[in-house]
Amino acid sequence: MNFDSKQLPDKDIRRARSNETRGIIKVGSSIEERPIEINTRSEFGHWEVDTVLSSRGESKHCLVTFIERKTRLLWAIKMNSRCSEALNEAFKKFHNNFGSTVKSITVDHVKEFSKYREIENDYGINVFFCHPYSPWNEE
Secondary structure (H helix, E strand, O other): OOOOHHHOOOOOOOOOOOOOOOOOOOOOEEHHHOOHHHHOOOOOOEEEEEEEEOOOOOOOOEEEEEEEOOOOOEEEEEEOOOOHHHHHHHHHHHHHHHHHHOOEEEEOOOHHHOOHHHHHHHHOOEEEEOOOOOHHHHO
């Protein structure tokens, strides 16, 4: 076949995702420090937490998702902004529902998790961080 790549349609071109522009935090316990029962998913109560943004980018609202590692139970809460104060408020609502069953959470290195020490101190829950720019580490 004689054609050049300019003649091909663009529909299958993969576009790179934009990186976090607000910066990342470089503190906290690494995912490598998690106990074995968290990694093997043998025990209920270990959660992965992440934020989901609107694809349109016009709204400051977002969802915070809590996914239990063993059962894959999903709990989502709408937040009015993507800041650490809003996330801690959402975590308070989450903790009111699940209470003492929450043993640990694993999060990304993004700004909304910058006040993770409040969660550790107020609720006695271990917070573990994935490697920066590697969200697949939560698994």
